[in-house]
Amino acid sequence: MIRQASVTGPGELVRRRILRELEGRSRYRYVQPDVVWCDEGWQITSPCCSRNVAPDGGVIDIARLEHPEPDVWRLYARDHVAGSWSWHASAARIEELLALVVDDAHRVFWP
Numbered sequence: 001m002i003r004q005a006s007v008t009g010p011g012e013l014v015r016r017r018i019l020r021e022l023e024g025r026s027r028y029r030y031v032q033p034d035v036v037w038c039d040e041g042w043q044i045t046s047p048c049c050s051r052n053v054a055p056d057g058g059v060i061d062i063a064r065l066e067h068p069e070p071d072v073w074r075l076y077a078r079d080h081v082a083g084s085w086s087w088h089a090s091a092a093r094i095e096e097l098l099a100l101v102v103d104d105a106h107r108v109f110w111p
Contacts, residue, residue, distance in 0.1 A: 015042065017094070018035045018042060018098060019033070021095070021099075021101075021102055022098075024102050025101070025103075025110070026103055026104065027104055028046060028049060031046050033046040041065055041066035041076075042065040042066075044062040044063045044064070044101070045059050045060065045061055046060060046062050053080045060111075061078040061085075062110065063078070063101050063109045064078070065094065065097060067094075071092045073091055073096075073097055074089075075087075075089045075091075075097040075100060075101070078109075080111065
């Protein structure tokens with residue numbers, strides 16, 4: 001079961017930072033992604049327009065960011081075939097990981 005919470009204060013600032021960075025993405029610029037706090041991490045979802053993942057359309061998982069300890073952020077990509085998250089990278093700063101999601105030249109996050 002996925003737990004979702006309404007996050008305010010510092011958590012909301014992180015959410016807005018993620019959304020602001022996503023505005024610069026190179027793929028799927030015509031859809032509006034969403035960022036929600038879910039199971040101890042930030043989950044990025046987006047409408048699926050390419051039909052590569054969801055032939056009938058709908059919202060798909062794009063990426064997940066976790067901050068398990070100070071100075072460590074982890075980025076996960078969604079493996080849509082396996083239906084699970086796979087670790088992609090770790091960094092001390094969230095901006096470094098968001099750059100991977102935004103640029104995504106290899107279509108890891110935006111299939």
